Amino acid sequence: SAALFESFSERLQKAMSFIDRGRLTEATVREGMKQVRQALLEADVAYDVARDFTKRVSEQAVGDRVLKSLKPSEQIVGIVYRELVALMGGDPDSEFQPSSVAAQIGVKRDGVTVLMMCGLQGAGKTTTCGKLARALKKDGFAPLLVAADLQRPAAIEQLKTLGEQVGVPVYTEDPANSTPVKVCQNGVKEAQRRGDVRVVILDTAGRLGVDEDLMRELSAIDRKVGPDAAFLVADAMTGQDAVNSAKAFNEALELDGVVLTKMDGDTRGGAALSIKAVTGVPLKFVGTGETLDGLEAFHPDRMAGRILG
Ligand code: GDP
Secondary structure, three states, X not given: OHHHHHHHHHHHHHHHHHHHHOOOOHHHHHHHHHHHHHHHHHOOOOHHHHHHHHHHHHHHHXXXXXXXXXXXXXXXXXXXXXXXXXXXOOOOOOOOOOOOHHHHHOOOOOOOEEEEEEXXXXXXXHHXXXXXXXXXXXXXXXXXXXXXXXXXXXXXHHHHHHHHHHOOOEEOOOHHHOOHHHHHHHHHHHHHHHOOOOEEEEEEOOOOOOOHHHHHHXXXXXXXXXXXXXXXXXXXXXXXXXXXXXXXXXXXXXXXXXXXXXXXXXXXXXXXXXXXXXXXXXEEEEEOOOOOOOEEEOOHHHHHHHHHO
């Protein structure tokens, strides 16, 4: 995401000094916004999203109030900030308040909250399940991990290892004698039997691409287990592909949130900027490393601040 920050703030500064140098007219604002749009496209933001974004900023920036103000560039940067926050699903008027992992998930006040995690193979789903379990445990919300990926035997072992690392129980069944729906149902029962569990995390199967078979399996879990929330884990490095897979999963499952992994890598960051605008699903967490502490709650206002530098 460093690339996104650099390109965006560089281009915005260039555009603003251009605006401050000349006479501020509709034409100079539009020229400045071209730079901003270019920065968004370079970050791999979808074309429509970038175009609508700069259109909204331009409309506000050519208003009387800004044209007559002493420091038009400052006002325009303010507008860009507000629009960035709104683009990512935030409220630019609310005061920044960091929220807990439990709040981002929507953990209920009482009883067991069931969180279904899905995503394509390699996106970082199983790792993210471990990260969430670790964070919840730390905050006093005892989690239970459920190994519902019966496709790959290695997936069950991987989750067991993660569970051991973070000291969280993992519910498993023999894949030869079970189904994904059964494992999830029995996992929830196990959580209720234990009594102290607050959050059940279902680690479902992934595939290499979005396919009907996968969607059928996930829909069956969704219908028969009735999770309280469903999150998609997507790889930020895949840019617009991550956004497109979120669209497809959302149509099948009505997602409650997205986790974008590998934000520590060489991503251009466009997925983080456009996923809410394109899919309507909010970004809840970002993965910031391979280790189990590499997880951050996503806050649109904080992200907008970082983008503007
Ligand atoms: P799954 O197939 O979706 O369950 O993916 P895994 O959880 O097995 O992760 C696939 C690879 O991505 C592993 O090598 C993880 O260590 C790596 N990974 C997951 N999340 C992150 C992240 O936030 N940052 C980085 N750099 N690597 C990650």
